[in-house]
Amino acid sequence: MSNKAIILIGGPSKGTRFRPLSLDIPKLLFPIAGKAMIYHHIEACSKIPNMSEILLLGFFQENQLSSFIESATKQFKIPIKYINEVKMLGTAGGLYHYRETILQNQPENIFVLHSDICCSFPLGDLLRFHLENQRICTIMGTQVSKEYANQYGCLVRDENTLELLHYAEKPETFVSNLINCGIYCFKSQFFDQIGKTMNDIKAQQQLQLQQQQQNLIEYPEIIRKGTATENLRLEQDIFVPLAGTDSISVYLYNGFWRQIKNAGSSVYCQDLYFKHYREHKPEILKSGENIIGDVIIDPTATIDPTAKIGPDVYIGPNVKVGKGVRIVHSIILDSSEIKDHACILYSIIGWSSSVGPWARIEGIPNYTPFLYKEDKRKGITIFGSGAQACGEVIVYNCIVMPHKQLDRNYTNEILL
Template sequence: MGSSDEKVVAVIMVGGPTKGTRFRPLSLNIPKPLFPLAGQPMVHHPISACKRIPNLAQIYLVGFYEEREFAMYVSSISNELRVPVRYLREDKPHGSAGGLYNFRDLIMEDNPSHIFLLNCDVCCSFPLPEMLEAHKRYGGMGTILVIKVSAESASQFGELVADPVTNELLHYTEKPETFVSDHINCGVYVFTPDIFTAIQGVSSQRKDRANLRRLSSFEALQSATRSPPADFVRLDQDILTPFAGKKQLYTYETMDFWEQIKTPGMSLKCSGLYLSQFRVTSPNLLACGDGTKSATIIGDVYIHPSAKVHPSAKIGPNVSISASARIGAGVRLISCIILDGVEIMENAVVTHAIVGWKSSIGKWSRVQVDEIKVLNLVLAHLWQEKQWVLRMK
């Protein structure tokens, strides 16, 4: 099972400004991983989950944002969790596996026995200690967190087939055109250092094929447009698919919640999921109030300490109020994210919406969004105008 002094490191892939375009306009002025869900930056939730891993030595954030964009957050979260967090900037996208390999020397500085790899835009309970224990029992190179979904939605993700007894990964295919399985890849992994050998093998095979193949100029051009560079290695197609069925990869199924955070509408849903999780993990972060000295709180609500909320306001469920927000008398908030510096004036109602930074909602206004498409249009308008002022005529 391994000794108690074995060290573990975690790597969280945060992407970069050329990715996550579906999350715009929320990611135009702030890196997507720093957008607040349940009052905490998106990346904060997997980082906090990593804190629960036994013998955790280091957390690395890997992406191609400018370092200055993460410097302040990395410093504060390292002090808060008392675990070293370091941002590693890629010179260019290397793929999920290639990005890991690119920083192998740094990742292996502490000589870890296991390496966790997480995608930042995943929302789940992150059962990392349980995954690690299962992985040690399996004895393979890697273990993948999986979940069962509806057959209709499975094709949007990586579908897989595992042995029902041993949990060995038998088959993996990324976003298949025909139905393969209702079990999908959650984007959370734990590996032994053997993963670096596997990635290096994929890269070396590509280089060898390129050197040995004699092509005409036209064929070479066609091949270049189809084949990724040797140092761009995808975890799903280049590692999971070829290593499936070789007793190297295994699965660990979660029965808890899981979502992928791709659009502004999904951020609202995921904020609610994390707020619900706070009941167990961080009840101190949830607001409470009965409408006497403080606002009436219904369900799971986060209110930043610097926000000012009138005692006659009614907040919740599923509401997150960010720093320096001002919530006036008689305001009703349901299932919404209120970002920094927002002012919501007396008797306004906001439901199922994200109110952008430093916006203003006028007295007696009603903001109610029922469709995600409409929500995106409203947010785009918010961003262009820089200020949203709704007033009753």
């Protein structure tokens, strides 16, 4: 039995909420808990027996991903390839368009994962559940508070048969507190169902086109609008009509889960990964006299022994941290410098940035776990690459564009 995995990574036009960090690096490569966002996905996929290949499907430029793919392929010893979509085809449309590549070597089970999620990726448990229930598709779901459920795809399942009975994407009223995690396991026959749905849609569009052509003859003032037959959404166009047809199972996941929709959510997801590491990978966490809680520090970083770091802090390669510095719940990216006695709280300091002595860079924590719309009053402070804060300034709840120099205090602003 061979297995294959596809990670849906989207492209630059979908990463606007991740700015200014996505101006320098594709969102999927941004480090969370010391590793690229999709490294966590790939690591989980690599642990599945008989995993023959991992495919990344999206529309980034190939040269933006080649170095990471080469490194990950060597580390995990599994072929990792990138499929560059020629145009945006939708989640199901992209899978179907490249089905011949995906189905090469006849994989029996195919994992599909969205890239912008954070969880423990229990793919082994998902696969066992999928094989036990013998439906063509299994969706991984998790339970959330009722007040947040309608911000996601809501699932209704039969608690006896575990079948998906109903699927509603971001419903206006409450449907269920069981939501779609964006992780699936398919049988290869699932592509037949996507093809059937696509043919049905094409037939409907052809009928609409004929009606529109007739309307143009009778009512020439009507403007005919074209439709994209290949653009199919996995959730709305496939899962919705398949619900209740005994085709889809729902696997209930009880661990941590969060979407990574905006740049600030990286800090909250990092906290979740750190808690997971404490239990499953304690050896990668740093310890020391002035280390508090869970911390990862790159070996090339230079940390003054009087600096106090943690909890929940990642410090990247070639970072310099001066005397008496305090860093809490933050991400400090490569080659940045935090000078003496500066304080960094709930912030992301971008690549090659500088924070002056006695400066205070602070965000406002917002731990509402499933908040789709941002609360403008609360947010992580983010420095784009090369940003500089002079000594003794306070930057509070701000987003700072790359290479901006701050020589006074700022509060609740986007600094262009």
